[in-house]
Amino acid sequence: MLAIGLMSGTSLDGVDVALIETNGEKQVKPLNFASYPYSDTDKACLREACRRALMMAAPCFIPEDEVIYQAEHIVTLRHIQAVKDFLKKNALGNQAIKVIGFHGQTIAHRPDLGWTWQIGDGAALAQATKISVVDDFRSHDVQAGGEGAPLLPIYHWALLSEASHPLAVLNLGGIANITWIGADENDLIACDTGPANGMIDDWVKAKTGLDYDESGLIASKGVVHHDLVDAMMSQKFFSQLPPKSLDRSDFSIEAVANLSIEDGAATLTAFTAESVARSLSFFPERPSKIIVAGGGRHNVTMMKMLHDSLKMHVQPIEDFHLNGDATEAEGFAYLAVRRVFNKPISFPKTTGVPHPMTGGRIHYI
Secondary structure, three states: OEEEEEEEOOOOOEEEEEEEEEOOOOOEEEEEEEEEEOOHHHHHHHHHHHHHHOOOOOOOOOOOOOHHHHHHHHHHHHHHHHHHHHHHHOOOOHHHOOEEEEEEEEEEEEHHHOEEEEEOOHHHHHHHHOOOEEEOOOHHHHHOOOOOOOOOHHHHHHHOOOOOOOEEEEEEOOEEEEEEEOOOOOOEEEEEEEEOHHHHHHHHHHHHOOOOOHHHHHHHOOOOOHHHHHHHHOOHHHHOOOOOOOOHHHOOHHHHOOOOHHHHHHHHHHHHHHHHHHHHHHOOOOOOOEEEEOHHHHOHHHHHHHHHHHOOOEEEHHHHOOOOOOHHHHHHHHHHHHHHOOOOOEOOOOOOOOOOEOOOEEEOO
16 A cells, blocks of 8 residues: 655654555555755744653643644644645645554653653644544553654564665664664564764754754864763663663763864764664674664764774665665654554564554544
8 A cells, every 4th residue: 555654853854754655564665755844943842842841740731831732733734734745746646545654743752751752633634634644653662661662673674674684774863773683573673772863963053053964074073082982871771771762852962062063073973873883782693784774874974983883884775775864754654554454563672562562543534
């Protein structure tokens, strides 16, 4: 069936839209992709919503606090606009699309407290597009004792089922996560590895006003302070066995606060590379290759540091004729199809649930 996937990640860049054809198993055919950026005003509202959500003991819309209400309205509206524009530009009628996978915008992720919070009104999206929508992919997992993340390992398995195994897929978003893939779908291990673009973006934004370090140019001019990398790597998260996950706010730029712009960017980039390298020790075999998706693969300095830290070739997913900008959005289209067929999307060694389980709430049209 044809399915659309939607992703708005922790980098708060905007809405990614992907179209795939799949049976929810090994048959996957990515067809098209587009990205719709958030405005600066949108981003400011979403950042404030994240700040407020992280101060709460549990997800709660506070009537006298309109910020999170406004943030959810923005997320829902931008996704509706994106889907409608995508359908129009690709000459697709809504009847051609079986389902939309709507991740929503994560404003807080606290599996340690038994909750995760993605805003966005899936029912409104379904009504506006006249297409059935699957949303709220993570809550069922967390309620069952899982981490609620990462959820895309099963899609990585399907997408690269013909490649030689074992291999690892590394996604470099605001947070980095990795999937180790063995011989079959029961042979998946996954976890968040640590911060990726998020901390570097925060650093560059604070120091220069730019949204990110384009191609890693700022970091390329800096010196890595290895003592600070070692200090950051001493945090207990990095010694914990997978499955494990992070909120974007779990680490801050305070460790590099006294460095120059260039040295801070270089040190944070090296921190990402070292945290990924540490994750390999948790797998039963060293992967034959590391395949990289997500925005961080455009960061030349990060890719070089990953190569040096991992001591192995690091390949962008484009080497397999795939689009690394589209992978996450495609993945939620795939997960939505699996939800329609009641197939599992999370597993004991990917999120820590007690048994393979499906997830997501369906809004039928």
